[in-house]
Amino acid sequence: MSSPRRITLKDLAAELGVSTASISNAFNRPDQLSPKLRERILSEARRLGYTGPDAKARSLRTGRSRIIAVVLAESLTYSLNDAVSSELLSGIAEVLDAHGHTLLLLSGRQHASQAPGSANMADGYIVYGLMPSLMLLSGLPAQSPLVAVDFNIDDRPTVHIDNEPASYAIARHALRTPSRRPAVINLRLTRQPCNGRITEEHELLSAEQTITRSRLIGFHRAFEEHGIDPAQVPMWNIEENTFEVSAPVIEEILDLPEDERPDLLLCMSDRIALTALTLAERRGLRVPQDLRLTGFDGIAEGQYRPPRLTTVRQDSVEKGRIAAKMILGLAPRERKLLTTELLIGESCP
Amino acid sequence: MSSPRRITLKDLAAELGVSTASISNAFNRPDQLSPKLRERILSEARRLGYTGPDAKARSLRTGRSRIIAVVLAESLTYSLNDAVSSELLSGIAEVLDAHGHTLLLLSGRQHASQAPGSANMADGYIVYGLMPSLMLLSGLPAQSPLVAVDFNIDDRPTVHIDNEPASYAIARHALRTPSRRPAVINLRLTRQPCNGRITEEHELLSAEQTITRSRLIGFHRAFEEHGIDPAQVPMWNIEENTFEVSAPVIEEILDLPEDERPDLLLCMSDRIALTALTLAERRGLRVPQDLRLTGFDGIAEGQYRPPRLTTVRQDSVEKGRIAAKMILGLAPRERKLLTTELLIGESCP
DNA sequence: CTGAAAGCGCTTACAG
DNA sequence: CTGAAAGCGCTTACAG
CATH class of the missing domain: 1.10.260.40 (lambda repressor-like DNA-binding domains)
Structure with missing residues (x-):
C-alpha cells in the first residue's frame, strides 16, 4: 500500500x-x-x-521475450469472432502455452499506421490471412522467425491446406446430381472490393494472393469435367465472412426470378453457406430440394442442426499448432500442406 | 541476408x-x-x-510496454471459441487498438505453474471469469492496474451485468405460461466439479464467486412469486459451456420418463440452451410445445434460425470496451454495472 | 535545436 | 557454490 x-x-x-x-x-x-x-x-x-x-529487463538482457505475435489480416474483432480463425488461434495458443510462451495479438490493419509499438518485442511472428501490406511486414524485425498461414510470402515457411483438390472434390460431388443453374459465392476474390455479383470488369486475385482463387480453380476443374463451361457459371463475391456482410448479397441471389435463381450454390465458407441456408429457409425454400448448398471449413455450427452442411472440413486447430511449432523451432520450417476431409450433409446429399 | x-x-x-x-x-x-x-x-x-x-529496451527504460494482458479463467482454447468470451476480447481489442496498445493473452490455468514468464511485462491486467486462484493474482505485479470482469476481487474495479434482475425477469416471463415441471441447468455452480444432477450433497458457490449463483437467486425469486418452492425445482450442473460437455447431462434429462421430464428448462447460457434444443429436436420433441427453453447471453447463433432462443442479451463487447477503458485510465475505475435486455424468441414465447 | 551521460532491472560469463 | 562487473538498447532530463 x-x-x-x-x-x-x-x-x-x-x-x-x-x-x-x-x-x-x-x-x-x-x-x-x-x-x-x-x-x-x-x-x-x-x-x-x-x-x-522483471520481464521487461529480462527480455532486454536475454534478447528473448517469450512472446509470439500473431499478425491477423482482419481486424481483431473479426478474427476473434470467426470460428475458423479462432480455432487457428486456439491451436497456436495451445502450443505456446505448453512451452512457456504467450500470445500477442496484432491487427494487420492497425499496424501500418501505428507509432512505434510493441510489435517488435516478439520472438517470432505468425502471419495469417491474405495479402498483408508490405509495409506491415517490413516493419517487423527482419531476422525474426516468421511463418505464414494460408498464403505465401517469399520463401518463408508456410502452413496451407489442399485448397484446389478439396474444392474439386466437393464440386464433383455436388455435380453428381445434375444442376441446371450452379453458381459460386466467393470470398475476397476481387482486387477491388466487391460485395455483389462479379462481372468481367473485376480483376481476380491470384492463387498466390488468396486461397479463394485456388478453390475456384478446383470448382472450375469439376465444372469442365461435367461439361459445364465455367465462364457461364455466375459468380458473386463477399467482402467479409460474416452474416451481416454476406446477407445482402445472398438476398440479391435469392431475389432472382425463379428461372434464373441458382439451384446449387458452391460457397467459399460455411459462414456464407449457413447464411444462405438461413435466408433460404426464411423464404420457405427447401434445402436441398429447391436449393442445394455446399460450404467450406467444416465449422461446428454447420453440423449441429439439420440440414447439416455438405462441406470440406479443415483442421484449423492443427494448422495453428503446426505454425506455432514451426515458430518455436519444434517442427521443421518448411512448406506444410494439410489435408482436408469431404463432409456430406443434407444440404447437398 | x-x-x-x-x-x-x-x-x-x-x-x-x-x-x-x-x-x-x-x-x-x-x-x-x-x-x-x-x-x-x-x-x-x-x-x-x-x-x-527496440520495444524491449524501450519498455525497460520507460517502464511501460503498451501491452495489456487479459487473464482468462478458462483455457485459451475455450475462451477463443466461446462466443461470449470472444466478444469480450474483441471489445477489449477494439479499445486497445485504438489507443496504441496490444493484447497479450494469459491463461489463468497455466499461469500458476509457470516458470517466470512474460506475465509481468504488461502495463495492466483484465481478469475475466470465475475464481482465479489467489496464486495467480499474487504473481501479478501488485501496483499494476487491474480490472475484474464478471466477479469481484477485493475492492478492485469491476465490470458486471445485472445478473439477478435479468434472471428474475426471464424466469418471470417463462412462468407466465404455467409449467408443471420446471428445471434449471446451471453452469459451474458447485464447489466440487459436478457434471450432472445437483443433490443436497453439493455445496454451491456464493454470489461473490460466480455470476451463476446470482442468476439462480433471480430464478428463485420468480419461482417463489409463482408459488413454486425453489427447493422442489430440480437442478443440473454443467462443468464447461460447450456442446460436448453439456450434451451428456442434457441427454440424461431428456431420458427421464415423460412424467418426470421437465417441460421448461431455464439454462444459464445460450450454448446450453442451444445444445438442449438440438438434442430435443433430434428426438422429435417439439420446442416450445413439448419443451420450453430459455438461455442467457444473447449470442448470435441463438437468433439465426427458428426457434430463436428466449434469452437475456448481454453486451459482452461493451463489457470488454469498458474494462479496457478502465485499464487505460480512459474511464473511471469503479464498479460498473451494465444492463441487459430480455429477448423473447420462439423457444419460450 | 542538439549532444553527453546516467540508468531502467536484469543475466551471464568469469574469476574465485 | 558464490560474487563483482559488464552491458543488453534505449529515453530523458539537463546543459549548451
Missing part, C-alpha cells in the same frame, strides 16, 4: 547480503545455488513482495 | 554522426528536432534496415 516503489532484484540482494547473481539464479537456474540459499531467497522475496525478475 | 547482427540506435547515430537522442526523438518526438534532420534520420534508417527503437 505504502511502498514508494517496486522492490527490485538489486534491493533484494542488498537486503539479504547476497549477490544479484544468486537472486537471479534462485528464480531461473535452481541448480546454480544451494537449495538452502535458494529457499532463503525465495521466502524472503515473498515476504518483501518481490514477485520475480 | 549477411548482416552479422541487428543494427541498433547507437550504430545508426554513429553512422549519421548525430547523437542517440536525436535518433530517438526522430522516432518518438518529432517536435524535438528539425524536420530536415528527422527526414535524414528516417531515410537513412530505412536504408540501413533499422526499423525503429
Whole structure:
C-alpha cells in the first residue's frame, strides 16, 4: 500500500547480503545455488513482495521475450469472432502455452499506421490471412522467425491446406446430381472490393494472393469435367465472412426470378453457406430440394442442426499448432500442406 | 541476408554522426528536432534496415510496454471459441487498438505453474471469469492496474451485468405460461466439479464467486412469486459451456420418463440452451410445445434460425470496451454495472 | 535545436 | 557454490 516503489532484484540482494547473481539464479537456474540459499531467497522475496525478475529487463538482457505475435489480416474483432480463425488461434495458443510462451495479438490493419509499438518485442511472428501490406511486414524485425498461414510470402515457411483438390472434390460431388443453374459465392476474390455479383470488369486475385482463387480453380476443374463451361457459371463475391456482410448479397441471389435463381450454390465458407441456408429457409425454400448448398471449413455450427452442411472440413486447430511449432523451432520450417476431409450433409446429399 | 547482427540506435547515430537522442526523438518526438534532420534520420534508417527503437529496451527504460494482458479463467482454447468470451476480447481489442496498445493473452490455468514468464511485462491486467486462484493474482505485479470482469476481487474495479434482475425477469416471463415441471441447468455452480444432477450433497458457490449463483437467486425469486418452492425445482450442473460437455447431462434429462421430464428448462447460457434444443429436436420433441427453453447471453447463433432462443442479451463487447477503458485510465475505475435486455424468441414465447 | 551521460532491472560469463 | 562487473538498447532530463 505504502511502498514508494517496486522492490527490485538489486534491493533484494542488498537486503539479504547476497549477490544479484544468486537472486537471479534462485528464480531461473535452481541448480546454480544451494537449495538452502535458494529457499532463503525465495521466502524472503515473498515476504518483501518481490514477485520475480522483471520481464521487461529480462527480455532486454536475454534478447528473448517469450512472446509470439500473431499478425491477423482482419481486424481483431473479426478474427476473434470467426470460428475458423479462432480455432487457428486456439491451436497456436495451445502450443505456446505448453512451452512457456504467450500470445500477442496484432491487427494487420492497425499496424501500418501505428507509432512505434510493441510489435517488435516478439520472438517470432505468425502471419495469417491474405495479402498483408508490405509495409506491415517490413516493419517487423527482419531476422525474426516468421511463418505464414494460408498464403505465401517469399520463401518463408508456410502452413496451407489442399485448397484446389478439396474444392474439386466437393464440386464433383455436388455435380453428381445434375444442376441446371450452379453458381459460386466467393470470398475476397476481387482486387477491388466487391460485395455483389462479379462481372468481367473485376480483376481476380491470384492463387498466390488468396486461397479463394485456388478453390475456384478446383470448382472450375469439376465444372469442365461435367461439361459445364465455367465462364457461364455466375459468380458473386463477399467482402467479409460474416452474416451481416454476406446477407445482402445472398438476398440479391435469392431475389432472382425463379428461372434464373441458382439451384446449387458452391460457397467459399460455411459462414456464407449457413447464411444462405438461413435466408433460404426464411423464404420457405427447401434445402436441398429447391436449393442445394455446399460450404467450406467444416465449422461446428454447420453440423449441429439439420440440414447439416455438405462441406470440406479443415483442421484449423492443427494448422495453428503446426505454425506455432514451426515458430518455436519444434517442427521443421518448411512448406506444410494439410489435408482436408469431404463432409456430406443434407444440404447437398 | 549477411548482416552479422541487428543494427541498433547507437550504430545508426554513429553512422549519421548525430547523437542517440536525436535518433530517438526522430522516432518518438518529432517536435524535438528539425524536420530536415528527422527526414535524414528516417531515410537513412530505412536504408540501413533499422526499423525503429527496440520495444524491449524501450519498455525497460520507460517502464511501460503498451501491452495489456487479459487473464482468462478458462483455457485459451475455450475462451477463443466461446462466443461470449470472444466478444469480450474483441471489445477489449477494439479499445486497445485504438489507443496504441496490444493484447497479450494469459491463461489463468497455466499461469500458476509457470516458470517466470512474460506475465509481468504488461502495463495492466483484465481478469475475466470465475475464481482465479489467489496464486495467480499474487504473481501479478501488485501496483499494476487491474480490472475484474464478471466477479469481484477485493475492492478492485469491476465490470458486471445485472445478473439477478435479468434472471428474475426471464424466469418471470417463462412462468407466465404455467409449467408443471420446471428445471434449471446451471453452469459451474458447485464447489466440487459436478457434471450432472445437483443433490443436497453439493455445496454451491456464493454470489461473490460466480455470476451463476446470482442468476439462480433471480430464478428463485420468480419461482417463489409463482408459488413454486425453489427447493422442489430440480437442478443440473454443467462443468464447461460447450456442446460436448453439456450434451451428456442434457441427454440424461431428456431420458427421464415423460412424467418426470421437465417441460421448461431455464439454462444459464445460450450454448446450453442451444445444445438442449438440438438434442430435443433430434428426438422429435417439439420446442416450445413439448419443451420450453430459455438461455442467457444473447449470442448470435441463438437468433439465426427458428426457434430463436428466449434469452437475456448481454453486451459482452461493451463489457470488454469498458474494462479496457478502465485499464487505460480512459474511464473511471469503479464498479460498473451494465444492463441487459430480455429477448423473447420462439423457444419460450 | 542538439549532444553527453546516467540508468531502467536484469543475466551471464568469469574469476574465485 | 558464490560474487563483482559488464552491458543488453534505449529515453530523458539537463546543459549548451
